[in-house]
Amino acid sequence: MNPYEIVKRPLITEKSTIQKEANNQLTFEVDRKANRVEIRHAVEKIFNVRVVRVRTMQTKGKVKRVGRTLGKRRDWKKAVVTLARGENIEFFEGV
Numbered sequence: 001m002n003p004y005e006i007v008k009r010p011l012i013t014e015k016s017t018i019q020k021e022a023n024n025q026l027t028f029e030v031d032r033k034a035n036r037v038e039i040r041h042a043v044e045k046i047f048n049v050r051v052v053r054v055r056t057m058q059t060k061g062k063v064k065r066v067g068r069t070l071g072k073r074r075d076w077k078k079a080v081v082t083l084a085r086g087e088n089i090e091f092f093e094g095v
Contacts, residue, residue: 003042006034010091011078024083030056032077039079047091050084 008029016027030039036054043051057080061073083089 001031001034001038003045006031006038006042007046019080024085024087026081026083026089028079028081030077030079032058032075034077034079036079039081043081047089049087049089051081052084053082055080055082 008031011027011029013027016025019025019027026043028039028043030042034042036056039056040051040054043049043054057078059076059078061075063070063072065071
C-alpha cells in the first residue's frame with residue numbers, strides 16, 4: 001500500500017497541539033485497514049523521521065440529524081505517533 005494512502009491527513013486540534021509540545025506526539029487520520037507497523041513505515045517514509053511508538057484507535061462516526069432525517073458520519077481511524085527525541089516535522093512548526 002502507498003504511504004500516502006495510509007496517512008490521510010494530520011489532525012490539528014487543541015489536544016494534539018498540547019501533545020506535540022509536551023511529548024513530541026503527532027496525530028493523523030489513517031486508513032482503517034492499516035496496522036501500527038504500516039503506519040510507522042508510512043510516517044517514517046513520508047516525513048523522514050524516526051518513530052518510537054504508534055497508538056491507534058477506531059473512532060465511531062456521530063449520528064447527526066437534519067430536520068426529520070437521521071444520518072451518520074463515517075467511522076475513521078486515528079493514530080497518535082510518538083517521534084524520537086530531537087525529531088520534528090516542519091509542517092507542524094508554528095501551529
